[in-house]
Structure formats: C-alpha cells, structure tokens
Amino acid sequence: MVRRLQIGVLGVLLLAGWGFEALHAEVGENAWLHYAPLDSAGRARYESLPATLVVLGDSAVLRAAQGEVIRGVNGMTGKALRSGKRVQEKSIVLGTLAAIRAVAPGLTPPNPLGADGFWLVTAQIRGFDCLLVASPTDRGVLYGVFALLSKMARGEDIATLNDMQQPHGTIRWVDQWDNLNGTIERGYAGPSIFFEKGRVRADLTRADEYARLLASIGINGCTINNVNADPRIIDDSFLPQLARIADVFRPWGVQLAVSVDLGSPKVLGKLDSFDPLAPRVIEWWRTRVDKIYRQIPDFGGFVVKADSEGRSGPSSYGRTPADAANTIARALKPHGGVLFYRAFVYDHHLDWRNLKNDRARAAYDIFHPLDGKFDDNVIIQVKYGPIDFQAREPVSPLFGGLARTNQGIELQITQEYTGQQRHLCFLPVMWKEILDFDLRVNGDGTPVKDLVAGKVFHRPAGAFVGVANVGMNPNWLTHPLAMANLYGFGRLAWDPNLTAKTIAEEWTRLTFGSDPVVVKTVTNMLLASWHTYENYTGPLGAQTLTDILGSHYGPGIESSERNGWGQWHRADHEGIGMDRTVATGTGFAGQYPPAIRDMYESLQATPDELLLFFHHVPYTYRLHSGKTVIQHIYDSHYDGAEQAADFMREWKSLETRVPDGLYKDVLARLEYQAGHAIVWRDAICDWFLQTSGIPDAQRRVGNHPDRFEAEAMQLKGYTVMDLAPWENASGGKGIECANASGCTASFRFDHAAGTYEMDVQYFDQNNGESKFRILVNGRQVDEWNANEHLPATKPGGDSSTRRRIPTLALQPGDEIRIEGSPDGEEHAPLDYVELHASTK
Numbered sequence: 001m002v003r004r005l006q007i008g009v010l011g012v013l014l015l016a017g018w019g020f021e022a023l024h025a026e027v028g029e030n031a032w033l034h035y036a037p038l039d040s041a042g043r044a045r046y047e048s049l050p051a052t053l054v055v056l057g058d059s060a061v062l063r064a065a066q067g068e069v070i071r072g073v074n075g076m077t078g079k080a081l082r083s084g085k086r087v088q089e090k091s092i093v094l095g096t097l098a099a100i101r102a103v104a105p106g107l108t109p110p111n112p113l114g115a116d117g118f119w120l121v122t123a124q125i126r127g128f129d130c131l132l133v134a135s136p137t138d139r140g141v142l143y144g145v146f147a148l149l150s151k152m153a154r155g156e157d158i159a160t161l162n163d164m165q166q167p168h169g170t171i172r173w174v175d176q177w178d179n180l181n182g183t184i185e186r187g188y189a190g191p192s193i194f195f196e197k198g199r200v201r202a203d204l205t206r207a208d209e210y211a212r213l214l215a216s217i218g219i220n221g222c223t224i225n226n227v228n229a230d231p232r233i234i235d236d237s238f239l240p241q242l243a244r245i246a247d248v249f250r251p252w253g254v255q256l257a258v259s260v261d262l263g264s265p266k267v268l269g270k271l272d273s274f275d276p277l278a279p280r281v282i283e284w285w286r287t288r289v290d291k292i293y294r295q296i297p298d299f300g301g302f303v304v305k306a307d308s309e310g311r312s313g314p315s316s317y318g319r320t321p322a323d324a325a326n327t328i329a330r331a332l333k334p335h336g337g338v339l340f341y342r343a344f345v346y347d348h349h350l351d352w353r354n355l356k357n358d359r360a361r362a363a364y365d366i367f368h369p370l371d372g373k374f375d376d377n378v379i380i381q382v383k384y385g386p387i388d389f390q391a392r393e394p395v396s397p398l399f400g401g402l403a404r405t406n407q408g409i410e411l412q413i414t415q416e417y418t419g420q421q422r423h424l425c426f427l428p429v430m431w432k433e434i435l436d437f438d439l440r441v442n443g444d445g446t447p448v449k450d451l452v453a454g455k456v457f458h459r460p461a462g463a464f465v466g467v468a469n470v471g472m473n474p475n476w477l478t479h480p481l482a483m484a485n486l487y488g489f490g491r492l493a494w495d496p497n498l499t500a501k502t503i504a505e506e507w508t509r510l511t512f513g514s515d516p517v518v519v520k521t522v523t524n525m526l527l528a529s530w531h532t533y534e535n536y537t538g539p540l541g542a543q544t545l546t547d548i549l550g551s552h553y554g555p556g557i558e559s560s561e562r563n564g565w566g567q568w569h570r571a572d573h574e575g576i577g578m579d580r581t582v583a584t585g586t587g588f589a590g591q592y593p594p595a596i597r598d599m600y601e602s603l604q605a606t607p608d609e610l611l612l613f614f615h616h617v618p619y620t621y622r623l624h625s626g627k628t629v630i631q632h633i634y635d636s637h638y639d640g641a642e643q644a645a646d647f648m649r650e651w652k653s654l655e656t657r658v659p660d661g662l663y664k665d666v667l668a669r670l671e672y673q674a675g676h677a678i679v680w681r682d683a684i685c686d687w688f689l690q691t692s693g694i695p696d697a698q699r700r701v702g703n704h705p706d707r708f709e710a711e712a713m714q715l716k717g718y719t720v721m722d723l724a725p726w727e728n729a730s731g732g733k734g735i736e737c738a739n740a741s742g743c744t745a746s747f748r749f750d751h752a753a754g755t756y757e758m759d760v761q762y763f764d765q766n767n768g769e770s771k772f773r774i775l776v777n778g779r780q781v782d783e784w785n786a787n788e789h790l791p792a793t794k795p796g797g798d799s800s801t802r803r804r805i806p807t808l809a810l811q812p813g814d815e816i817r818i819e820g821s822p823d824g825e826e827h828a829p830l831d832y833v834e835l836h837a838s839t840k
C-alpha cells in the first residue's frame with residue numbers, strides 16, 4: 001500500500017537565493033512555525049509535492065489543519081495549493097480514518113491508532129499517488145499536519161512515508177499562572193495574553209496564536225489562570241468571556257480549563273460554608289459546573305491548589321483532599337471534565353529547629369494514604385521533585401505511591417528558579433533525567449514517564465502538565481532561546497523517549513534553519529546550559545541557593561534557613577546538607593520503593609549530584625569524584641561561570657549566520673548571564689569560604705588581583721554602603737550617590753601598560769534609571785543608563801550587573817573615573833571595576 005511519491009529535483013541554479021531568505025527567519029510570534037522559504041536543495045526535494053489538497057470532512061479543526069498545510073507549503077516552497085473535496089489527481093489528503101476508508105476501503109494503518117494519534121503515509125487513492133494525513137480524530141489529523149510540515153521545515157525526505165505516531169499520554173496540558181488584572185505570577189514575558197484589568201482581553205489574537213503553537217507540539221489543554229485562583233473566574237459574568245477564549249482555542253484542539261478556589265462556594269456563592277461534604281456545597285459546585293458547560297460544551301475541567309501557601313482547603317473542615325477533589329470531580333464527570341488536584345500541599349510554618357521536620361515529606365505523607373480514594377476523573381498533579389522546581393531535586397516519591405489513583409507530572413517551563421529567562425537554561429535535559437528515572441516500584445521497569453502516563457498501574461488517565469507563563473512579549477517567553485523549553489515540553493509530553501539532543505536539534509532547525517554550524521552550535525549551547533546553571537547556582541542537590549523569600553532569582557544563601565518555608569540546606573561551620581535518611585534523619589528516603597530507598601539511605605550509594613539533598617556531611621567529605629565537598633563547591637562555581645562565558649563566545653561565532661537583530665538580542669542576554677554567573681559564583685564561594693574557613697586549593701576564592709573595589713576608590717559625593725546579605729557584593733560593600741547632581745569614584749591604574757577589557761559591576765534596580773560615564777584621563781570611553789527591569793529595588797544579588805568595555809589601552813598612572821548620576825530610588829550604585837588583559 002505504501003507508495004513512493006514521485007518527487008523530482010529542480011536545478012539548483014534556478015533556486016539560488018532561497019538560502020539567503022532562510023537566514024532572515026526570526027523568532028517572534030511564529031516561534032518554531034516560520035515556514036521560512038527553504039534553500040534550493042530543500043525546495044528541490046519537495047518539487048513534486050502534490051499541487052492539490054483534499055480535505056475529507058468539515059470541522060473547525062479540519063479547517064485549521066487545511067489552512068496550516070496551505071500556509072506551510074506556500075511559505076516553504078512558494079507553491080499555492082489548490083483545495084479540493086475529492087481525490088481526482090495526485091493530492092495531499094487530510095481526513096479521519098473513517099473518512100479515508102470511505103474513499104480507499106483497503107487503506108488501514110498497520111497498527112491500531114488511538115485518539116490524537118496519526119498516520120502519515122504515501123499511498124494510492126483511486127489510482128493517484130497521494131500523501132495522506134489520517135487519524136481517528138480531527139485533532140489527530142491536525143497533529144499529523146504539524147508533523148508533516150515539521151519534517152519539511154527540517155528537510156526530511158517525505159517521498160515515502162509510513163509514519164505512525166501515538167502520544168505517550170492522553171492529557172498534555174499547559175498551565176498559565178495569569179491573574180485577572182493581567183499580571184502573571186512567576187511570568188517573565190510581559191502581561192497576560194488572556195486578561196487585562198479584571199476582564200478577558202478584547203483582542204484575543206495572541207491567545208489564538210498561542211493555541212496554534214500549542215497544537216503544533218501536541219498540547220491539548222490549557223488552564224489559563226493562576227492556581228492561586230481568583231474565585232471570580234467562574235462567576236456568571238465571567239463565563240461568556242471564558243467562552244470567547246474557548247472559541248479561539250477550539251480550532252486548534254486545545255481544551256480550555258481554569259483554576260478554581262476551593263472557597264468559591266462561600267466567596268462567590270455566598271454560602272456559609274465551603275465544606276466539600278456539605279450537601280449545599282456539593283449542589284453549588286454541580287450547578288456552577290452545569291452553567292459552565294452550557295456555555296462551553298467542550299470545557300476541559302479545573303485545577304485546584306488547596307491547603308497550600310495560604311490557600312483555603314478541606315482541612316478547614318477536617319476533610320481530606322479526596323473529599324474535596326471528588327465533590328468537584330463528580331460535578332464535572334457527566335460532562336467529561338477532569339479535576340487536577342495539586343499535590344503541592346505543605347505547611348509553610350514548619351519549625352526549623354526540629355531536625356526531623358521536612359517539607360519534602362509532605363506530598364507523600366498526605367496523598368499516599370489516600371491512594372484509591374479519588375474518583376476516576378481526578379488527577380493528582382505532582383511537581384517533579386518533592387520541594388519546588390529547584391534546578392536539582394530527586395524525583396518525587398509520590399509518583400511511586402499512587403497505584404490506584406490517576407497522577408500527572410507538573411514541570412515548570414517558566415524559569416522561576418532557573419534564571420527567569422534572563423539566563424539560558426534548556427530544561428528538557430533535566431526533564432529527561434526525571435522522566436527516565438526508574439522508581440523500581442515493582443522491581444525494575446517503572447520509569448516516571450510510564451507512571452505519569454498511567455501505563456504502570458493501568459489507570460484510565462495520566463498527564464503531563466507544564467507551567468508555561470508565556471506573555472505578551474513578541475517572543476512569548478522573552479529570551480529567544482527559552483522557547484526551546486516550551487517546544488521541548490510539548491515534544492516530551494508527546495514522546496518522552498525522545499532525547500534532549502533530538503529535541504534541541506529539531507527546535508534549532510525549525511527556528512534558525514538548517515545551517516549545520518548554527519544547528520551544532522545552538523544545540524551544544526542548549527545541551528550544556530542546565531548543568532552550567534546548576535554549577536554556578538547551587539551544589540550537590542543542596543537546591544538553588546537563591547533568595548527564597550523574595551525574587552527566587554539572585555543568590556541569597558541564608559534566606560532559606562531559619563524560617564518555616566522548609567527549604568533548608570543546613571549549612572554551618574562544620575558541614576552542609578539535610579539528613580533525610582530513615583536511620584538518623586527525617587525519614588524522607590523511606591518514602592521511595594525499597595531499591596531507591598536503599599540507594600538514598602546510603603551515603604556511599606547516593607549519587608554526588610544529590611548528596612546534600614539526602615545527607616548532612618562535613619565539608620571535607622570526599623565525593624565519588626575524589627574531590628572534597630568544599631572544593632567541589634568552589635570548582636563547580638568557577639566552572640559554571642566559565643561555561644556561561646563560553647556561551648557568549650560560541651554565539652559570537654554565529655554572527656553572520658543568524659539574523660542581525662536576533663544575534664544582538666541573544667548576545668546581550670548571554671553577556672548579562674556571563675556577568676551574573678560571576679555574581680553567583682562569588683556570592684556562593686565567598687559565603688562558603690567564610691562559613692567553612694577552608695580555603696580554595698586553587699586560591700581563587702576571595703582573591704581578585706584584577707579587581708578595584710569601589711569603596712577603595714577616591715570618592716566625591718559617593719558614600720560607602722554595607723550590603724545585606726554581605727556576599728552579594730564584592731567585599732560586602734559598595735558605594736552609592738545621594739547627590740542629585742551626581743558623584744564620582746576614581747582610581748589610578750597601576751598594572752602593566754597594555755590593552756584591557758574593563759568590567760564595571762554596578763547595581764541596576766527597577767526603581768530608577770541612573771546614568772554612568774567612564775572617563776580615562778578625562779576622556780569619555782563609555783556611558784550607559786542602568787535601565788534593565790531586574791527584580792530588585794535595592795543593590796544586591798538580583799540587581800548586580802556587569803558593563804563590559806571590550807578594549808581599553810591603559811598606561812600605569814592613568815586616571816579612571818566613574819561618574820554616576822542617580823535617578824529616583826536608584827543611587828547610581830557601584831560594586832567594583834575589574835581589568836583583564838584584553839582577549840580581543
């Protein structure tokens with residue numbers, strides 16, 4: 001049945017010029033769906049593609065699929081496809097299996113296909129060579145279309161096709177943490193694409209484009225509002241507004257869902273209770289859900305965050321999460337809706353003095369005893385690790401503790417703890433480790449990817465959920481390279497057996513075209529970036545040592561200690577790490593199935609990268625690598641900062657190979673990251689040097705011969721300030737200018753004559769736009785405004801920023817002067833200047 005399509009080759013000369021066009025692709029709204037003109041070889045490859053497109057059937061989804069084929073083929077090859085309803089010549093044919101069977105009775109896929117699965121096949125219909133995109137459902141046809149266009153955009157041969165794909169899990173959703181006022185919790189890409197000033201936006205163009213992007217990677221649902229839910233989201237007045245969003249999602253096969261507050265019956269319904277077992281509350285949910293489905297018949301369901309971080313929950317009435325989940329799930333059930341109940345339930349008022357207390361235990365302690373008590377349309381949504389989206393955590397033991405309950409994994413695409421889209425951090429590398437991790441629930445062979453897809457315990461449902469938090473920024477996530485995370489989430493939700501390398505290459509080709517140098521360079525940068533980020537922000541599973549009480553961005557090593565939030569690393573003069581063993585610690589290790597428990601219980605068997613998550617050890621403890629813990633902390637942070645600087649060098653090699661605007665945009669971000677990696681490196685190394693008292697064997701830590709501290713310069717108007725925490729400024733001090741007319745800080749250069757690279761480390765707050773000028777012997781060599789929007793209103797680890805002057809000829813005795821002009825609450829604050837022999 002499978003036939004080879006006659007795809008001929010056009011002369012290369014005829015097509016010269018297409019390669020140049022491809023170079024001008026940009027990221028922007030179309031993300032990985034540019035359909036940029038193919039180069040000459042690419043065009044030639046698809047020269048004999050049928051000129052007619054036949055769609056068997058009619059629905060909003062099939063029309064979207066049809067439009068996409070026309071747009072894609074036209075964009076890539078320049079061909080305008082003819083549309084037809086019957087196969088009367090060589091054609092591209094889209095249709096459900098049933099529709100295709102009606103025109104070609106013998107044509108059936110080699111294996112049975114489930115909903116959302118598709119079959120791309122070259123075959124004859126009525127004697128004509130055709131390229132078929134077939135599926136049991138219209139949505140599957142749409143997915144098949146995107147897969148076909150992706151193959152073309154990546155230059156794959158489609159002359160002979162017999163490709164069947166079936167998604168690994170049935171529910172593949174993204175969550176948005178958008179607030180009704182248009183802000184986004186942990187969103188780093190501008191305001192909400194859905195809400196504005198308490199209402200759904202009048203213009204939903206971006207929501208439509210987003211749904212198209214989601215469909216292209218197989219995402220079939222989107223929860224549009226913050227899990228810290230505003231009850232008004234399901235108010236009568238809101239339902240028609242939600243229906244408008246559902247309308248723009250529908251053609252792309254994306255189901256609308258919302259997060260709801262468990263207190264809604266009281267707040268919204270004006271009942272005297274929200275006790276999930278009270279008959280009037282049960283009835284309230286039933287009526288509310290019926291109303292929603294009257295307006296949105298294909299509504300997906302709800303997400304619930306309860307008894308967590310101050311949210312109301314069933315514990316107020318002595319009820320369990322199962323009581324609460326089932327009440328709402330039963331209201332959804334007749335309509336086919338699902339209820340996601342988040343396992344992110346913990347007490348944030350834990351007593352840190354009690355060494356047995358452990359936030360990591362909470363999800364398993366609460367949900368495992370309830371296994372089997374949840375209705376079949378409830379899914380327990382479990383964050384990948386037991387804490388909270390850290391750059392390194394073990395997988396949550398709860399994945400192995402729910403045998404009779406549906407479960408789903410929650411991954412975080414928005415980079416809350418991984419650089420907030422200011423740092424490059426390609427997360428599929430980490431997600432792969434999590435998804436492939438074998439929890440050995442019944443002996444070997446129970447990787448997380450199979451548990452959460454419901455395959456191990458034969459559950460009716462399973463789910464992959466990614467917290468995306470895209471915003472109005474044209475690049476959706478702001479950093480152009482961060483889009484690889486959204487793409488990668490969808491690809492892994494569809495097929496978790498893909499490698500991170502395959503995903504990185506696919507995304508790079510789709511986004512930047514197929515120049516092998518670009519593909520190789522960007523892929524390598526992506527693949528290295530998570531380890532790099534982990535290296536400079538937190539060691540050996542001790543979690544990201546960030547400002548946990550505030551921005552979750554810059555370093556804040558002690559902020560996690562001595563408070564009830566429970567993200568302790570327990571570092572003191574002697575050692576570091578949380579003892580989570582059963583034998584002597586919190587007992588968390590005992591929540592894993594026996595083989596995994598035994599591994600983590602043993603100091604020797606625990607892998608280095610998670611050592612400090614499970615054990616408290618002295619700084620002199622030797623790792624499997626042979627290094628002591630303290631030397632590893634120093635080395636990994638220096639390596640990480642060096643690797644971040646390498647990204648800049650690698651990207652620079654692409655200057656003539658990627659569009660100019662995009663090149664400069666990414667370069668500026670990588671430059672910033674390289675500077676901020678040094679802020680991280682120094683904060684962590686200095687803090688551990690002071691705390692442990694053990695010097696760096698390589699004598700780098702606390703030793704900066706090329707550095708000129710601002711507080712040691714000659715100051716006019718500037719005054720010295722102490723920073724808190726001290727480690728977030730070099731030497732613990734900086735300078736600030738309270739004179740509205742400006743201040744100066746100067747010093748005499750006393751190193752050898754030569755050409756230098758000069759780094760000025762200053763603090764860029766978001767409550768002012770100070771100006772800086774640099775003068776050498778009275779001649780201006782640089783000036784800039786401190787106008788970044790970093791999450792900081794004061795000098796510190798979040799605001800510390802580097803300005804680099806790449807080449808500066810200097811003689812001993814030269815006067816280097818910095819003039820700072822304050823603005824608003826930002827007092828032109830400075831930390832230091834560093835001068836290195838220029839590498840240019």
Ligand code: GCV
Binds near residue numbers: 177185226344
């Ligand atoms: C939406 C972390 C984040 C919160 C988030 C919470 C959650 O604590 O910092 O912003 O709240 O996780 O996942 O519910």
